[in-house]
Amino acid sequence: MSIAPSTTTDEAPQAAAPTPVPSRWAPLRPLVLRLHFYAGVLVAPFLLVAAVTGFLYAGSFQAEKIAYRDEMTVSAVGDSKLPISEQVAAARKAHPEGTVSAVRPSPADDATTRVMLSGVEGVDPTHTLAVFVDPYTGKVEGALEQYGSSGALPLRTWISELHRNLHLGETGRLYSEFAASWLWVIAGGGIVLWFSRRRALRKVRGTSGRRRTLGLHGSVGVWAAAGFFFLSATGLTWSTYAGANIDELRTSLGQSTPSVSAAAGDHSGHGASASAGDAEHGVGLDKVLAAARAEGLGDPVEIVPPADESSTYVVRQVQRSWPEKQDSVAVDPTSGEVTDTLRFADYPLLAKLTRWGIDLHTGVLFGLVNQVALMLLALSLVLLIVWGYRMWWQRGRGSAFGRLIRRGAWQQVPPQILVPGVVVVAVLGYFVPLLGIPLAGFIVADVILGEIAHRREEKSAAV
Numbered sequence: 001m002s003i004a005p006s007t008t009t010d011e012a013p014q015a016a017a018p019t020p021v022p023s024r025w026a027p028l029r030p031l032v033l034r035l036h037f038y039a040g041v042l043v044a045p046f047l048l049v050a051a052v053t054g055f056l057y058a059g060s061f062q063a064e065k066i067a068y069r070d071e072m073t074v075s076a077v078g079d080s081k082l083p084i085s086e087q088v089a090a091a092r093k094a095h096p097e098g099t100v101s102a103v104r105p106s107p108a109d110d111a112t113t114r115v116m117l118s119g120v121e122g123v124d125p126t127h128t129l130a131v132f133v134d135p136y137t138g139k140v141e142g143a144l145e146q147y148g149s150s151g152a153l154p155l156r157t158w159i160s161e162l163h164r165n166l167h168l169g170e171t172g173r174l175y176s177e178f179a180a181s182w183l184w185v186i187a188g189g190g191i192v193l194w195f196s197r198r199r200a201l202r203k204v205r206g207t208s209g210r211r212r213t214l215g216l217h218g219s220v221g222v223w224a225a226a227g228f229f230f231l232s233a234t235g236l237t238w239s240t241y242a243g244a245n246i247d248e249l250r251t252s253l254g255q256s257t258p259s260v261s262a263a264a265g266d267h268s269g270h271g272a273s274a275s276a277g278d279a280e281h282g283v284g285l286d287k288v289l290a291a292a293r294a295e296g297l298g299d300p301v302e303i304v305p306p307a308d309e310s311s312t313y314v315v316r317q318v319q320r321s322w323p324e325k326q327d328s329v330a331v332d333p334t335s336g337e338v339t340d341t342l343r344f345a346d347y348p349l350l351a352k353l354t355r356w357g358i359d360l361h362t363g364v365l366f367g368l369v370n371q372v373a374l375m376l377l378a379l380s381l382v383l384l385i386v387w388g389y390r391m392w393w394q395r396g397r398g399s400a401f402g403r404l405i406r407r408g409a410w411q412q413v414p415p416q417i418l419v420p421g422v423v424v425v426a427v428l429g430y431f432v433p434l435l436g437i438p439l440a441g442f443i444v445a446d447v448i449l450g451e452i453a454h455r456r457e458e459k460s461a462a463v
Contacts, residue, residue, distance in 0.1 A: 027412040029196050036189035038442065039182055041392065044385045046179040047186075051385070053163035054231075055378035058363045058371045060156040068153050071132040071142040077109050078136030084113070084303075085285045090138035091115035091131040092278065100279035100305060101128055104151070104318070105289065106135040107300035115279075116146060127157070150320060150364060173240050174434065180235035181242065181435040187221065187228040194218040210394035217387040224380040231377065234361040237354055242432045249431075255350035260328040260342040264312040279305045281313070282333030288313045291331045291338050298325070306333055312340075320364040324355065 065072065081087075084105050091113075092100070098117035106113045113135050116128040123129050123145055130146040130153070133139070147157040165172030197218075204215035236242040250256050279285055285303060292301060292315035304314040316328035326344035331337070347355070359365040363374050413421070429436020 026196075027414065028417065029193070031413055032189045032192045036186060036193060037392075039186050039189070040385075040388050042442075043179065043182040043186065044388060046175055047183060047381060048385050049166070050163065050176055050179040051378045051381040053159065055375050055382075057156070057159050057163045058374040058378065060159045061363060061371055062368070064153055064156045067155050068144065071144055071153075072112060073110050074106075074112055074134050074136065074141075076136075081106060081135040082138055083286045084289055085280060086138060087113045087133045087135055088115050088279050088285060090140060091133050094140040095120075095129065095131050095143060097121065098123075098129065102305075103279060103285065103303045104300060105303070111135075112141055114146070114151065149318065150362070151318075170240070176235065177239035177242060178434045178438070180232050180239060181432050182438075183235075184229050184232035185435065187225045187232075190218065190221045191225050194222050210391055213387050213391050213394060217384055217391060220380050220387075221384050224377060224384070227373075227377040228381070230357075231361060234357040236432065237357060239434075241434065245431045250350050250354075253350065255348040257351040257354065258342060258347060260314060260316070260330050261340040262307070262311045262314050262330050264306070264310060264330070264332050264334075264339060279303070281306050283336040287336040288315060288331045288333075291315075291336055292329050295327075295329050295338055295341060297327055297329060300325075317344075320359045321367055322365055324359070324365075326355065 084103065087105075088100065088103055092115075095117060098120035100115060101118035102116040104114040104116070112132040115131040115133060117131065118128050119125075120129040124147075127145050127147045129143055130151070131143045132141040134141055144153050145157070146153055147160070152160055161167055164176055166175060204212060204219060207215055237246055247256070289301075289303060292303075297315060297317055300318050302316055302318050304316070306313060312330040312332055314328060314330055317325035319325035324344055326347075328342045329338050330340040332339050344352070356365060360370060361374075363371040366373075425439070426436075429439060
């Protein structure tokens with residue numbers, strides 16, 4: 001009797017590979033692709049301007065140190081510094097115009113003291129004239145227009161306002177808010193599209209043409225996405241409309257940035273000995289600074305004279321680099337006693353995060369390393385925009401941009417995903433108006449154009 005040969009496992013018929021089951025999120029991909037494409041095409045010019053001006057601003061800190069080295073540093077370090085009152089007197093002798101709005105004593109051995117004057121003719125009302133005084137000799141090294149709490153001098157101020165509002169005032173701020181409102185959307189859409197592609201299609205090496213451009217665009221975009229999310233979020237914190245909504249939300253949560261109380265009661269006559277526009281009120285600058293030092297306020301600090309007869313001096317630390325120094329005290333001008341103290345350690349969490357976020361966004365938190373990182377991030381955004389437009393061109397035929405993304409992608413999305421998504425987008429659009437309003441306008445225009453195209457097709461079919 002013969003025995004039939006056994007069939008080994010290798011010889012047995014192989015079962016057909018199961019058909020991959022598409023993810024329930026798969027229908028979202030065409031919708032995300034359409035959003036990423038149109039947002040990229042329409043918003044990219046604004047993002048390009050923001051990236052280029054942001055790149056310049058990140059480099060302006062080092063440029064400022066070179067351009068204004070003579071004003072910002074002393075020619076020779078002396079043995080001891082003059083009392084701050086004498087330094088202010090030297091500044092007022094050279095520049096008696098305006099009023100003293102603040103004083104920043106020399107924060108380092110080789111740094112000059114800044115005496116800020118407001119109400120100076122020919123100086124922007126929102127700016128001050130900074131008079132630079134050698135703290136060892138009292139010699140005035142120069143005077144420059146200054147802006148903001150970071151003490152930006154003319155070069156950095158010009159670049160800052162170019163980045164912020166294109167030198168178009170409050171109306172110009174809408175461009176940067178528009179760019180910040182959409183940056184995170186475009187970056188998020190890019191991440192979804194990249195990771196929804198098969199791994200083999202993400203390669204750059206060994207590819208050419210549009211696929212290579214797509215590989216470069218996606219690879220750099222994924223690596224830079226976290227930075228784009230950060231820039232978008234922090235940029236919105238001090239924007240016109242979204243920023244106001246964020247401030248309102250923080251206030252309602254008890255997370256607004258606190259300030260030291262400058263109310264001192266009625267001290268009529270405490271500034272009687274002060275000359276018009278001087279910073280010397282009551283006990284004077286030297287005792288006020290000594291009182292602040294006794295409370296642990298180390299350099300760099302800024303002294304703000306009393307606003308009126310019922311106000312105190314305010315001395316606050318102004319170090320925005322890590323570790324932050326943001327403590328402040330109020331000093332009574334008649335007695336020289338500290339009446340209120342505010343420590344940065346006691347700030348609410350969201351107030352701290354906002355402060356750190358803004359300083360990281362502007363490149364001061366970690367100094368040169370921070371600034372180089374921002375320049376690289378801005379450069380990557382420029383490259384992504386160029387590659388994005390190139391991909392669109394490569395979709396065309398020879399010398400024209402390619403076809404647009406087809407309509408109707410939203411119809412493929414299941415209701416259980418579409419409805420909550422619409423609600424989330426509506427809420428975000430309310431709090432970030434320059435995201436919500438343009439998106440609503442695009443949808444309306446798209447619906448109208450779609451209806452027109454549909455009627456033309458019907459008319460052509462009838463003929």
